[in-house]
Amino acid sequence: MRFVADDPNLLSEERLARAYVSGMDESPTFGRTLRSGDQVVVERVEDSSGCFHIPWPIAGAGDWLLGTSSLVERERPYRLEVELARGLLFRVRDQLAGWEQLGLRLSDPVRDGVREATRLFSRAATTQATDPSAASRLANEAIARAADTACLLADLYAEQALDIRMAGGKKLTTLLGVRLGPKAPRGPTAKRIAETFNLAAVSCGWGLCEPIEGTREWEPVDKPLDWARSAGLRVCAGPLLEFDERLMPDWSYLWEGDLETLTSLMLGHVRAAVQRYRGRVQLWHVASKINRERVLSLTDEQRLNVTAAAVRAVRQLDPNTPVVVGVDQPWGEYRAKRPAELSPLDYADALERADLGVAGFDLQLDIGYRPDGSELRNPLALSRLVDLWNLRLESPLMLSLAFPASAEEDPQADPRLSVVAAGDKPDLLTPERQAEWASRRLPMLLAKNAVQVALWSELTDHGAHRLPNAGLWDARKQERPIVGKLNELRKRLLA
Structure with missing residues (x-):
């Protein structure tokens, strides 16, 4: 797999040393990640598709380990910011859907967050071929909004799940x-x-x-x-x-x-x-x-x-x-x-x-x-x-x-x-x-x-x-x- 990023400073040796590829179960597979010119190259024994994970700065929160969705190996590089936004948004929406099926009642801030993150990602995905820098900027904005929404969703789940477990005043x-x-x-x-x-x-x-x-x-x-x-x-x-x-x-x-x-x-x-x-x-x-x-x-x-x-x-x-x-x-x-x-x-x-x-x-x-x-x-x-x-x-x-x-x-x-x-x-x-x-x-x-x-x-x-x-x-x-x-x-x- 190959990736390019708009800000090469985010691809330090220290961050790349912590990066890896996993299957859909997010269990890492053996390999190495290195810089080759302006690209990040992931080398593995397996040639199957996988999710690339790398520590990525989240405003006000530090480095989160973000993962892409499942990607196939190819010569043409992926735009890293766009794929990380896709992966984070997929995980938020997937978890939201699962919890909704169990009866979670969504709040307006969570709905608005998902909607805005989706809008930003859609713009990033559709402009990456014509304006890569703008696509990376929009993708980072989508990441930030999806990250905030993930925290709100986790809080909402905790609140409602605890209410159910503690019904009737039980502790x-x-x-x-x-x-x-x-x-x-x-x-x-x-x-x-x-x-x-x-x-x-x-x-x-x-x-x-x-x-x-x-x-x-x-x-x-x-x-x-x-x-x-x-x-x-x-x-x-x-x-x-x-x-x-x-x-x-x-x-x-x-x-x-x-x-x-x-x-x-x-x-x-x-x-x-x-x-x-x-x-x-x-x-x-x-x-x-x-x-x-x-x-x-x-x-x-x-x-x-x-x-x-x-x-x-x-x-x-x-x-x-x-x-x-x-x-x-x-x-x-x-x-x-x-x-x-x-x-x-x-x-x-x-x-x-x-x-x-x-x-x-x-x-x-x-x-x-x-x-x-x-x-x-x-x-x-x-x-x-x-x-x-x-x-x-x-x-x-x-x-x-x-x-x-x-x-x-x-x-x-x-x-x-x-x-x-x-x-x-x-x-x-x-x-x-x-x-x-x-x-x-x-x-x-x-x-x-x-x-x-x-x-x-x-x-x-x-x-x-x-x-x-x-x-x-x-x-x-x-x-x-x-x-x-x-x-x-x-x-x-x-x-």
């Missing part, structure tokens, strides 16, 4: 949680957490609990877990196994390549944790990032087998407490940069078919980060993702969420991760923007029956943490506006 039984650090919260922070959330996730990973082979340290688990129980919060313990090269014990790499020993060591940690904490937790998070490669040289099949054995071990020792398993990058962005046979859904489907008793799956949604996070997208893409997983698996979902409050350097975060949500306008990311994102996206997700747990992944930016600037409290231990928004959601929506 949702959904759990709203936060991941705690290795120390128990204290003072006003502890009080604020207890009144905002009804679930605490307590890390219990192998690397955290067994930093020295044969010596287990439970204090980083005991303290936050005991505090959560004393505060009346339900407890999710885990992940017990985290398939991340930085979260495995350093000494475990001495056994790299020895599958039998590694499996025995991992299951030893799982059994020790369950025996210690059973009866004190309401949910076991057995394994996370099961679709992450390059960890201890384990193959896809070996990671699945270890995960399945860990689930069986937990179920044997604590048969009454539900277990969940987590995947990273649920849109499968990693498949664009390396040939991978399995999509995130395929991993989950394999465990589901094994009939292990997995109660649900955790989708790790680190929005606006790379390389191991997920791009900021049209909010309707979040809705489609949840619907797709629910349709395929019919299992409850846990969503582990994060969104940055700043694009500034965060020296105490994982240096492998960078913030990309703001594009080339870092001032767009502020604590207020983080709060707005959470307050508008969470109701849409909570409105879905499939979502049983929504968990914020970072408590604070103070001290060592994984995601840059995603904490509910900043590096100076100051509460960010997002806490107030989550508190309001808890009181308004949740039992």
